[in-house]
Amino acid sequence: DAGVIQSPRHEVTEMGQEVTLRCKPISGHNSLFWYRQTMMRGLELLIYFNNNVPIDDSGMPEDRFSAKMPNASFSTLKIQPSEPRDSAVYFCASSDFIGGAQDTQYFGPGTRLTVL
């Protein structure tokens, strides 16, 4: 079975450019999560969706970040304009969410973003 798919795996861009990260969750999973990992802050949640609806976006740093989930099999995280401090690894994860503490999240391989 295919796991969570993320693209691109690596992205290098210049400050001010728009960046779009993509994610395809595991088929049949109804929740999708975007995390960011940095050395300073570790792993932190940016936003999560349940049944394509954003449930908690309190982790989105600022208006430069936006996320969409137009259907159950695709989500995007967009940064516009990008800044050097956005450099990090961005993970997408999905789960078969039933609202219990046992919901296991499965992670994609991550996108390593470098903003010059």
Next chain:
Amino acid sequence: AQKITQTQPGMFVQEKEAVTLDCTYDTSDPSYGLFWYKQPSSGEMIFLIYQGSYDQQNATEGRYSLNFQKARKSANLVISASQLGDSAMYFCAMNFGGSQGNLIFGKGTKLSVKP
């Protein structure tokens, strides 16, 4: 406040020996799940094992077991018969379910297995 603490930034273990990675947590919520993930140098996050707060028995998955001590609020990961491929970062994480679906992560422990 809900918090995960991993006090060991780095650990060394000899190949074929067992190793315990520490994790303590802080919550007043009676229902929660505890997870361990492995992150090798290639970067992906791999789910290893889960323990629910109401589970009576410690979770086991192959060479991984979770030493769950609820009263002490600890959920240590035990890896038996370490292999070179076990060298990686290991993260402890907590989930509370309900509308709060996200995982709260510890800062991780870097495990190095020596031949």
